[in-house]
Amino acid sequence: MLETVSPAVVSIAVEGRHISKQRIPESFRFFFGPDFPSEQVQERPFRGLGSGVIIDAQKGYIVTNHHVIDDANKIRVQLHGGREYDAELIGSDSMSDVALLKLKKAKNLTEIKFADSDALRVGDFTIAIGNPFGLGQTVTSGIISALGRSGLNLENFENFIQTDAAINSGNSGGALVNLNGELVGINTAIIGPNGGNVGIGFAIPVNMVKNLVEQILEYGEIRRGVLGVQGGELTSELAEVFGYKINHGAFVSLVVPNSAADKAGIKAGDIIVSVNGKDIRTFGELRAKVATLGAGKAVNFGLIRDSKEQIVTATLNGASMMQEKAETLHEALAGAELANYSEDNVKGVRVISVIKDSITAHYGFKQSDIIVGLNRNVVKDLEDLRELLESKPNVLVFNVVRGESTIYLLVR
Known part of the structure; x- marks a missing residue:
């Protein structure tokens, strides 16, 4: 193989x-x-x-x-x-x-076949292939330890495959394959002391990769899909309160008015259990799948309401992404690129990129942070942020959403 x-x-x-x-x-x-x-x-x-x-x-x-x-x-x-x-x-x-x-000008190449990453199961054998530490191609093996991992604050949209196959620096972008030699994921990150391998590695599911590649080839960019719901995991406590007999899925706590979800008839209290016929385990998995399916796509969602399962179809909205260099707003933000953000009832300004060792990086900003407030004022878009910064306050206290957490960053 x-x-x-x-x-x-x-x-x-x-x-x-x-x-x-x-x-x-x-x-x-x-x-x-x-x-x-x-x-x-x-x-x-x-x-x-x-x-x-x-x-x-x-x-x-x-x-x-x-x-x-x-x-x-x-x-x-x-x-x-x-x-x-x-x-x-x-x-x-x-x-x-x-x-x-x-x-450029390459011939006689060999391509890899894709597996269906939605069909993976915990315990499946996997093989990681890459170039750790620049040593040359290296092969390691293991099993799938978990699926649908999110909330790690590694990326903004997380739906990772977790594996214990050894993944180290330089493996990023390499292949995670099954025993048939089919690609199941792209190796991307590890968690361990000092960045070393301790058997906890993460890969982006190949189905997610396929959707993103198709958008890049068709549009030259990612046109991210937005459903318009907020929620979290279906815990055993929630399942007991609502009388649900399942232990997986995305619990919907809020539906944004006039959103794709609202127009499709999704309601607060629903449990979304599948996307286009494929089961989902967590709210993070739902969020990642919706985002990578793309704006304008009609998507079938399986949900449970009042202990009955039904299918609804929603046409995904798109995310607003007007970008601007941060230093045009304030010199203390030099080195970052910002964009308007509106998704799942969260509005603000997203940090698209941060130059290493820049002033912005020094103050603790990271790529994919979402600025939602400044000095106790709400920030809904770049215009709000610009108006607040025009008064040139001596101290800036940013309210920032990072992954599933909210933090404050102080800029003097």
């Missing part, structure tokens, strides 16, 4: 430059005059390693993680047999950590 799969897994080497901006103390401008710059811009070259998977041999398409190629201006791919090619970035999605590359 490995003889047919290994040629489809590649090593990726990237080069780029990190641009960092450091704020100059106001005292410098006092001594050297108003023309003295308010910030210092530094560029630092970097190199990185990762893995990728050939999904279309004829067209030379490779899937990897967004974080593998982020900020890269040169991408070099080495095939299993040693051949090397330059690659170009076709598109990527930082929120789900997926990127699509295309090899």
Whole structure:
């Protein structure tokens, strides 16, 4: 089996430059005059390693993680047999950590077959293939430890496959396959002390990857779907209170008026148990699947109401994504890119990207954070944020939604 799969897994080497901006103390401008710059811009070259998977041999398409190629201006791919090619970035999605590359002038490639990741079961055997620590292609084995993992604050849309197959630095973007040699997921992250492997690795399900790749190829971007519900996991306590005999699914606590869910007839108290006929286990899994299916798609949702199961069809709305450089709003936010955000009854400003070592990074902002408040004022969009910052307050206290938590970030 490995003889047919290994040629489809590649090593990726990237080069780029990190641009960092450091704020100059106001005292410098006092001594050297108003023309003295308010910030210092530094560029630092970097190199990185990762893995990728050939999904279309004829067209030379490779899937990897967004974080593998982020900020890269040169991408070099080495095939299993040693051949090397330059690659170009076709598109990527930082929120789900997926990127699509295309090899230039490559021939005689081997592509991998896709499995149905919705058919996976805990205990299934898996094999991880990648390029850990730049050592070259390495194969490890294990089982699926859990499915539908979310709430890890690794990505904004989380529906991870958890495996105990050894995954280390450099495995990112590599293949997680079943015993038939079919791709079930793209390896993306680990949890462990000091970033080391302790048998807890995570992969993005291949069905999720397929949906994202199709959108990149069709539209050149991700057109994220929005259902318009809030909720959480179906706990045993909730199941007992509502008299449900199931122990999985997404509990709907609120339906946004005039949303796709509202128009489809979904109500608070419903338990959503399937998407297009495929079972879901958690609210995080529902959220990730809806987001990656894409705006404008008609989706069938299986739900339980009053102990009866029914199917409703909802046409997904799209998320608003007007982007802006953060330094145009306030110098203390230099190094970040922001966008309007409106999804599942949460409105605010999303941090699309944060340059490493920038002022924004120094203050603790991270990619995919959602700014929902500033100095006790509600922030619903970029215009709200701009108006609040125009008064030039001395201290900025941002109310930020990060994953499933709400935190405060102080900027002086």
